[in-house]
Amino acid sequence: MISVVVPIYNEEELIMRFHEAVALALESARTQWEVVYVNDGSTDFSLQLLRGLQAMDPHVVVVELSRNWGHMGAISAGIQMARGNAVILMDGDFQDPPEVLPKLISAWREGAEVVVAVRKSRQERRKILAKLFPLFYRVMGALSDYPIPLNAGIFSLMDRKAVDSVNAMGEKNRYLPGLRAWVGYRNKVVYYDRQDRLAGEGKLSFLSRIKYAMDAITSFSYKPLRLSFALFAFASSLAGLLAFCMLLSKSAVGTMGLGVAASVFFVGGLLLLCLGVLGEYLGRVYDEVRSRPLSIISTVHRTAVTVPHQLAAIAAQSNGQMDYANRHWDQTNGQVDHGNSHWDQANGHVDHASGHWDHANGHLDQANGHLEKDATEAA
Numbered sequence: 001m002i003s004v005v006v007p008i009y010n011e012e013e014l015i016m017r018f019h020e021a022v023a024l025a026l027e028s029a030r031t032q033w034e035v036v037y038v039n040d041g042s043t044d045f046s047l048q049l050l051r052g053l054q055a056m057d058p059h060v061v062v063v064e065l066s067r068n069w070g071h072m073g074a075i076s077a078g079i080q081m082a083r084g085n086a087v088i089l090m091d092g093d094f095q096d097p098p099e100v101l102p103k104l105i106s107a108w109r110e111g112a113e114v115v116v117a118v119r120k121s122r123q124e125r126r127k128i129l130a131k132l133f134p135l136f137y138r139v140m141g142a143l144s145d146y147p148i149p150l151n152a153g154i155f156s157l158m159d160r161k162a163v164d165s166v167n168a169m170g171e172k173n174r175y176l177p178g179l180r181a182w183v184g185y186r187n188k189v190v191y192y193d194r195q196d197r198l199a200g201e202g203k204l205s206f207l208s209r210i211k212y213a214m215d216a217i218t219s220f221s222y223k224p225l226r227l228s229f230a231l232f233a234f235a236s237s238l239a240g241l242l243a244f245c246m247l248l249s250k251s252a253v254g255t256m257g258l259g260v261a262a263s264v265f266f267v268g269g270l271l272l273l274c275l276g277v278l279g280e281y282l283g284r285v286y287d288e289v290r291s292r293p294l295s296i297i298s299t300v301h302r303t304a305v306t307v308p309h310q311l312a313a314i315a316a317q318s319n320g321q322m323d324y325a326n327r328h329w330d331q332t333n334g335q336v337d338h339g340n341s342h343w344d345q346a347n348g349h350v351d352h353a354s355g356h357w358d359h360a361n362g363h364l365d366q367a368n369g370h371l372e373k374d375a376t377e378a379a
Helices: 015-028 045-056 073-079 096-111 125-143 162-169 176-182 206-219 227-248 254-288 311-379
Strands: 002-008 033-039 060-064 084-088 112-124 157-161 187-194
Touching: 002 015, 002 073, 002 176, 015 033, 015 096, 033 045, 045 060, 060 073, 060 096, 073 084, 073 162, 084 096, 084 162, 084 206, 096 112, 096 187, 112 176, 125 206, 157 162, 157 311, 162 176, 187 206, 227 254
Parallel strands: 002 033, 002 084, 033 060, 112 187
Antiparallel strands: 084 157, 112 157
């Protein structure tokens, strides 16, 4: 089954048309499906429309949050509630076109475990954002410690293994495209043209987007923390250059000014070095607090253990020697039993002889009795 997770915040103008387009796309993919709509504290009639859709279509699941938790909070709640073998994440404003869903599902069926939808082009009527989005992706690509696909948002498909790995992450300030890239698995890219909103205005404010960008950079890069080392190297080099110029200066005022400047840059460089070392320790503390796993196991391949022919022959030979020893043991026991029977027979002869001896002793006692009687009569 395929689960589609869609965060909803004040989208009453688009919900019905959006669901119709998603249902049509998923039916064409010939698979079981569900759509998990996460109502992120909407203040319009979005929740009522979603409940109406749920009453008409059993494929609809409605998750109602207690208040507005933001874009990442809504998506995190949705992937926790999704039950499918694969989960698709997308926005509900038609900027992520539903007609791309069959392509994502097809790539997943071909063996990909994470399918990322990457924008070939982007239509944006807000001119400032149209300039800032490419700048953000260039900065993110330069600063990130992990390879994160550029021009890619949340629009993607993740296999159940990848979803479980993301759900196991305990960090709160999430940048989902970065987490999706960090967990790994077999990746594939599907390109599409991103359209402008079909109706209404974007719900993320400019400050929210700035926070989102900061979460992305600080969650997947230590380079800002290590900037102090680069500044230390620059300040130390400049201090050395000023000190060298001080030695070559012919003027007392120039020598004093260059000496003071060199001292200032040298001391400032030492402070920057201390900040860099502190930043390295802080980064490691940050890693421990996030508790990301050291590795994620995708699949374990084991080979069944088979007994070699030599071991089988040795086992058979050992069994033969054991049978031979058992036969000798039985033969020895038979001889012992035969000896025991002869011993019993000899004991029988001894007992018979003892009986004759007792009988002879009886006759002797009788003769002695007659002699004593004759002697008595003669006297």
